[in-house]
Amino acid sequence: MRIADVLGQPGPHFSFEFFPPKTNAGEQSLFRAITSLKEFDPSFVSVTCGAGGSTRRKTIEWARRIRDEIGIEPLVHMTCRGVGQDELSDSLGELESSELHNVLALRGDHPLDEENTQESACLFASDLISRVKTHLPSACVVAACYPETHTEAASRTSDLEFMKAKADAGAEVFITQLFFDNDKYFQFVGRARTMGITQPIIPGIMPIQNVEQIKRFTQMCGASIPKHLMTLLEQYKDTSSAVFYIGVAHAIAQADELLRNGVPGIHFYTLNKSPATRLVVEALRNR
Numbered sequence: 001m002r003i004a005d006v007l008g009q010p011g012p013h014f015s016f017e018f019f020p021p022k023t024n025a026g027e028q029s030l031f032r033a034i035t036s037l038k039e040f041d042p043s044f045v046s047v048t049c050g051a052g053g054s055t056r057r058k059t060i061e062w063a064r065r066i067r068d069e070i071g072i073e074p075l076v077h078m079t080c081r082g083v084g085q086d087e088l089s090d091s092l093g094e095l096e097s098s099e100l101h102n103v104l105a106l107r108g109d110h111p112l113d114e115e116n117t118q119e120s121a122c123l124f125a126s127d128l129i130s131r132v133k134t135h136l137p138s139a140c141v142v143a144a145c146y147p148e149t150h151t152e153a154a155s156r157t158s159d160l161e162f163m164k165a166k167a168d169a170g171a172e173v174f175i176t177q178l179f180f181d182n183d184k185y186f187q188f189v190g191r192a193r194t195m196g197i198t199q200p201i202i203p204g205i206m207p208i209q210n211v212e213q214i215k216r217f218t219q220m221c222g223a224s225i226p227k228h229l230m231t232l233l234e235q236y237k238d239t240s241s242a243v244f245y246i247g248v249a250h251a252i253a254q255a256d257e258l259l260r261n262g263v264p265g266i267h268f269y270t271l272n273k274s275p276a277t278r279l280v281v282e283a284l285r286n287r
């Protein structure tokens with residue numbers, strides 16, 4: 001089912017992001033993790049794609065397995081930076097023949113081989129969205145957005161203008177970059193609505209599980225960690241169980257407030273680990 005239509009049904013809508021594992025052991029543990037989250041009746045599960053389309057075959061294969069073997073609607077991530085015409089056409093053909101109807105169209109980060117960039121069939125996500133809509137007119141295209149502004153954007157306004165270009169190219173749903181301060185999300189949605197962006201904007205949240213890791217991630221993606229949360233994390237950084245529960249408690253409080261304010265759903269960045277996400281969704285379900 002198209003995700004835009006799923007969101008039109010009564011919620012709350014929970015969804016989970018996974019990445020294709022590199023090893024056999026990783027594959028088995030991922031299969032178990034997704035299967036275990038099925039009891040929460042996720043609206044969809046998304047599968048990431050490496051920069052330069054590096055995991056594109058595995059991404060599509062996992063999306064098929066999630067649909068056919070686990071019975072959850074998949075959202076296929078597709079990146080375009082460093083992806084040439086032939087590869088792009090192959091991927092679109094494979095989506096069509098596999099009857100995968102939901103695509104998260106992304107520019108992606110620069111592939112390690114910088115020279116690849118010259119070969120890109122599409123330079124920005126809005127170009128890829130147009131390509132997907134031309135090839136698969138009935139697909140539901142989802143796009144990324146940034147409550148704290150994309151790290152390479154010239155300005156907050158230009159970033160919003162390019163988000164509007166993605167909506168105009170055919171994106172029907174947006175999912176945000178992770179954030180830890182709900183005010184950043186609410187203010188961002190306000191600005192997007194003022195720009196005429198009417199599509200649902202699903203907040204993406206990540207339960208923190210490791211202090212050094214989250215510092216690295218937030219530095220890379222431009223998200224900020226509120227001072228009180230960072231102080232608490234620093235205080236307990238050497239006790240992994242304490243960090244785990246601080247992360248879970250913060251994610252519950254964040255998601256609870258978001259749901260009370262009528263968000264279209266909550267998308268969880270799981271890092272292929274289900275225990276923290278399970279605790280958060282369990283708490284939300286019983287609230």
Ligand SMILES: Cc1cc2nc3c(=O)[nH]c(=O)nc-3n(C[C@H](O)[C@H](O)[C@H](O)COP(=O)(O)OP(=O)(O)OC[C@H]3O[C@@H](n4cnc5c(N)ncnc54)[C@H](O)[C@@H]3O)c2cc1C
Binds near residue numbers: 104162177178
């Ligand atoms: C929900 C979500 C899922 C993600 N999944 C993946 C994944 O699976 N694999 C992966 O590699 N990465 C993933 N990312 C990261 C994403 O690829 C990076 O953030 C990337 O740097 C930008 O991708 P985008 O699609 O938002 O790019 P775009 O929308 O193309 O924007 C990229 C930058 O260019 C600017 N821009 C946009 N259009 C133009 C234009 N026409 N002219 C000039 N400037 C322009 C924007 O302001 C922005 O700064 C994900 C991010 C999110 C939020």
